[in-house]
Amino acid sequence: MGKTKMNIVRENFKSLHEMMATLGSRKNNEPMRGEYSSTSNGKSFTGTESYKEAEQLMVHGYTKILPEIKKGMVQANASMSPMQRRRVTTGVQGYAPHVPNAIQGLPNSMIRTESQMQKVKAVSIVYNMTQNAGTNEREFTKCGIVILSLVNKLELSGCRVNLKIACMTTKSGGELAICTVDVKSYAEHLDLQKLTFPVAHPSMFRRFGFKWLETVPTLTESRFSSGYGRSVGCDDSSLMDAMKLNDETMIDIPMIQRANYDVDALLEKTKLNK
Secondary structure (H helix, E strand, O other): OOOOOOEEEEEEEOOHHHHHHHHHHOOOOOOOOOOOHHHHOOHHHHOOOOHHHHHHHHHHOOHHHHHHHHHHHHHHHOOOOOOOOEEEEEEOOOOEEOHHHHHOOOOOOEEEEEEOOOOOEEEEEEEEOOOOOOOOHHHHHHHHHHHHHHHHHHHHOOEEEEEEEEEEEEEEOOEEEEEEEEEEOOOOOOOHHHHHHHHHOOHHHHHHHHHHHHHOOOOOOHHHHOOOOEEOOOOOHHHHHHHOOOOEEEEEHHHHHHOOOOHHHHHHHHOOOO
C-alpha cells in the first residue's frame, strides 16, 4: 500500500508586521474553536506574562539578550582570517621586501596584497523553532544565538543571507500545518534588535505559532485540538517534502544541539560554508 497523502495547510507571511496584524484580526477556526493556549499559557512555558507582552517584544526587541548575542558572535568569528578575501603576491612595489627574490635580483622583489574578485554568494535559511513541550526558554535562546551568529559569520565572509522563521510545523491525523514568516531579505543588514525576539524567544512559537494554528482558516483536522499536534522537524520526510525547499536550507533545534551549539560545525553539517 502507498503512503497516505497528507493534507498541507501552509501560510507564509512577508513580514513580522503582517503576521501580527493578521493573527490579531482572525477568529479561531472550527477545529480549534475552544482552544486559546496562545493567550492562556503562562510565563514558565512561553517566557512572557501575556500575549500583549509578546507583541511588545516583537515590536521593540528582546534586548536583554543582546550582550550575550554579541559575545556569541565574537566567539563564532574567532576562526575567521582578516585576510581571507585578499591574495598575497609579489611585485615591483609592495609593503615589505621578498628576500629570496631580492637576492636573485628579480624585479618582483616586494610583497603586496591584491583584492580578489569574488562572486557574491547567496543562501536562504529557514530556521524551524518548533519544539516539544519539554524545551525550556534557555534552549530557545541558546539556539537562536547560534542562528544569529551563523548569519553574521556568513555575511562577514561576503555571503548574502535570506532568513525565514518556521514558527509552527506540526501534524495530526492526516494534516500537516506549516507557518513561516520572512524576517530578513538578502538586501537587509543583520538588525539584531529586530531579530532577537523572532529568532531567540519561545513566545515566537508558543504564542504566535500557537495563535496561527488556532486561527488559520484552512485547518480541518479536529485532532489538533488535542495538544496542538506533534511538532516535526528536519528528520520528518512529510515536512521536508511539503516545504519544497529547493535552494533553501532548513535548520532546526535538534540539528543545532547535535552540532554542540558550534557555528563552524553547523556550517559544515549544512554545507553552507561551501
